[in-house]
Amino acid sequence: MDNDTDRKVDQLRREGWCLLERIIPKDKIDGVRAHVEAAHEKARRDYEAMGGKIGFQTGPDGEPGTCPIAYLSEFAPYLGNERLLAVVQAVFGKHIRIAQTEFKTQAPNRTDVEWRGFHSDWPHDLTDRDLAGRVAQPFPDVTMQLSVLWMLSVFSPESGGTWVVPRSHRDPLNPRMHQTPEGLEEHIDQLKSIPGEIQVSGPAGSALVIDSRIWHSAGANPGPEPRVAVITRYCPWWLSLEFGRRNNAIVPEATYDALPEAVKPLFRHRAEGMDNPFRA
Numbered sequence: 001m002d003n004d005t006d007r008k009v010d011q012l013r014r015e016g017w018c019l020l021e022r023i024i025p026k027d028k029i030d031g032v033r034a035h036v037e038a039a040h041e042k043a044r045r046d047y048e049a050m051g052g053k054i055g056f057q058t059g060p061d062g063e064p065g066t067c068p069i070a071y072l073s074e075f076a077p078y079l080g081n082e083r084l085l086a087v088v089q090a091v092f093g094k095h096i097r098i099a100q101t102e103f104k105t106q107a108p109n110r111t112d113v114e115w116r117g118f119h120s121d122w123p124h125d126l127t128d129r130d131l132a133g134r135v136a137q138p139f140p141d142v143t144m145q146l147s148v149l150w151m152l153s154v155f156s157p158e159s160g161g162t163w164v165v166p167r168s169h170r171d172p173l174n175p176r177m178h179q180t181p182e183g184l185e186e187h188i189d190q191l192k193s194i195p196g197e198i199q200v201s202g203p204a205g206s207a208l209v210i211d212s213r214i215w216h217s218a219g220a221n222p223g224p225e226p227r228v229a230v231i232t233r234y235c236p237w238w239l240s241l242e243f244g245r246r247n248n249a250i251v252p253e254a255t256y257d258a259l260p261e262a263v264k265p266l267f268r269h270r271a272e273g274m275d276n277p278f279r280a
């Protein structure tokens, strides 16, 4: 590990998050952002036309739809970025996959900047119930998933940057405890500011990496432009991505074939037409 990777992994372990600045270079980011905005719009229209749900990435009968990566050819190469993979593989080891790929754009002109929606992510999302596997509380002290939020706009209080509560990935409590089937007692109001919260700021083209256990929330975007983002969830080989079929949309064969070699292993398990989609 080089020093930079060391420092990022150390922060991720201690604080539950780290920021990798400008993975997408300055001279490319405007083009990538425009591409992602157009891709989001096209995917939205396609899902609507077939009577499916883009949120769940399913068709009209609940079957897996098309993975957003199919729309994101200009963005896809960054998913195999060396700096990012060095951090993810330092945590999980060499064999990793992407569980879910989702558009995370925040609409502009919000006036309710005090709004929060704190939660932890799959497989630590307590509201997933039997829809997808979720880890029982108290969570073991193990990182199981790294959500990578691609900041395609500048993130700041003026654009609705993501809120995180540092070190909450090791807290036995959770902002959504009251929503579990076990009916655990509510200690925290997930819709309000939490002491210690910080709003992540950084240049467009950066990747915010969070442990799935950390309490976090999208920010309400008061600015005049959409806050454009995509999320990709990186997992170790040993985590089941199939149970519950949470956003396990299919990667079309042509999309898979066109992915850079560094990115293919991340999507192979979702690729259409593979005899054995898993690594032999």
Ligand SMILES: O=C(O)CCC(=O)C(=O)O
Binding pocket: 104, 121, 149, 161, 162, 163, 216, 217, 218, 219, 229, 231
């Ligand atoms: O969009 C954001 O800032 C946060 C996204 C988020 O909370 C999530 O996808 O779990």
